[in-house]
Amino acid sequence: MNFADQLAAATQSTGSVACVGLDPRKASLPKKIIPVSDSPDAWAAAYTLFCREIIDVVAGKVACVKPQSAFFEQLGPAGCVSLGEVISYARLKNVLVIVDGKRNDIGSTATAYADAYLGQQSPWGGDSLTVSPYLGRDSLEPFVEVCDQRDAGIFVLVKTSNPGGGLFQDRTTDGQTVYQSVAELVREMNEGRVGKCGYGPVGAVVGATYPQQLAEMRAAMPTSWILIPGFGAQGGGADDVKAGFDDQRLGAVVNSSRHIIFAHRRAEYADSMGEDRWQDAVEAATIEMNQQLSW
Numbered sequence: 001m002n003f004a005d006q007l008a009a010a011t012q013s014t015g016s017v018a019c020v021g022l023d024p025r026k027a028s029l030p031k032k033i034i035p036v037s038d039s040p041d042a043w044a045a046a047y048t049l050f051c052r053e054i055i056d057v058v059a060g061k062v063a064c065v066k067p068q069s070a071f072f073e074q075l076g077p078a079g080c081v082s083l084g085e086v087i088s089y090a091r092l093k094n095v096l097v098i099v100d101g102k103r104n105d106i107g108s109t110a111t112a113y114a115d116a117y118l119g120q121q122s123p124w125g126g127d128s129l130t131v132s133p134y135l136g137r138d139s140l141e142p143f144v145e146v147c148d149q150r151d152a153g154i155f156v157l158v159k160t161s162n163p164g165g166g167l168f169q170d171r172t173t174d175g176q177t178v179y180q181s182v183a184e185l186v187r188e189m190n191e192g193r194v195g196k197c198g199y200g201p202v203g204a205v206v207g208a209t210y211p212q213q214l215a216e217m218r219a220a221m222p223t224s225w226i227l228i229p230g231f232g233a234q235g236g237g238a239d240d241v242k243a244g245f246d247d248q249r250l251g252a253v254v255n256s257s258r259h260i261i262f263a264h265r266r267a268e269y270a271d272s273m274g275e276d277r278w279q280d281a282v283e284a285a286t287i288e289m290n291q292q293l294s295w
């Protein structure tokens with residue numbers, strides 16, 4: 001089944017359009033998870049344990065998870081082993097995985113990234129990967145070819161959630177902004193690839209922090225899944241993300257990382273659950289997010 005249909009099936013079977021971001025950070029881990037030793041190996045084992053426990057809580061309750069490679073890479077080689085373990089565990093629990101690597105390079109190198117990350121038979125085993133469009137069409141084509149071969153997907157950075165993203169993305173050339181040009185390419189690349197659900201494997205990233213552009217991008221890329229980060233910790237709310245969905249409440253998944261995985265630190269859960277019941281806080285925050293997104 002192509003990736004777009006797999007994602008549609010996941011949102012339908014779980015009743016959720018949420019994506020839980022797995023962004024472990026040393027300073028925010030629950031005390032119980034913090035290792036005795038300060039070595040990268042010990043932290044990597046802690047990250048694996050932490051993410052596995054989160055996956056146990058959210059499996060069946062959310063559409064997908066999104067491990068953020070940077071936090072694992074921060075630990076060096078041991079962190080990369082942990083990332084691999086986390087991806088495998090999510091797959092074992094039948095949770096779709098978006099690897100957040102924001103990769104890309106010239107075409108021949110892009111082929112190596114695509115081969116490395118895309119598809120369950122790949123070494124990393126991701127169902128999909130976030131990619132940068134900055135190197136142009138020929139840098140995206142190798143990813144799309146591997147998506148076709150392995151029922152995988154990509155999410156191309158179109159309009160990112162950060163305040164400074166507009167520096168390049170909002171620049172106008174030939175009467176349209178850079179992000180509009182990227183969206184046009186994304187739309188074109190899905191042509192002939194659309195699955196039963198009406199969407200294809202070439203998705204886009206558009207931040208919840210730009211609701212107006214989200215509506216515009218929904219219309220500009222009618223067959224692309226949109227990954228919407230920026231919900232929760234970055235200030236995006238349910239009303240902001242609505243415009244990313246079609247009439248059937250399909251076509252987008254909303255990512256939240258810190259607000260879910262470190263929910264034990266949030267004021268509303270700290271007293272009632274806190275450190276000792278951090279998994280309960282993750283569950284409560286997930287249920288709350290699902291409720292917010294069930295208009």
Ligand SMILES: O=C(O)c1cc(=O)[nH]c(=O)n1[C@@H]1O[C@H](COP(=O)(O)O)[C@@H](O)[C@H]1O
Nearest residue numbers: 021068130160161229230233234256257258
């Ligand atoms: O590709 C992404 O996921 C992404 C794109 C973007 O424009 N903004 C953005 O925040 N992200 C990622 O989404 C996650 C957001 O985390 P929280 O702000 O903790 O929910 C991080 O892993 C970011 O790297």
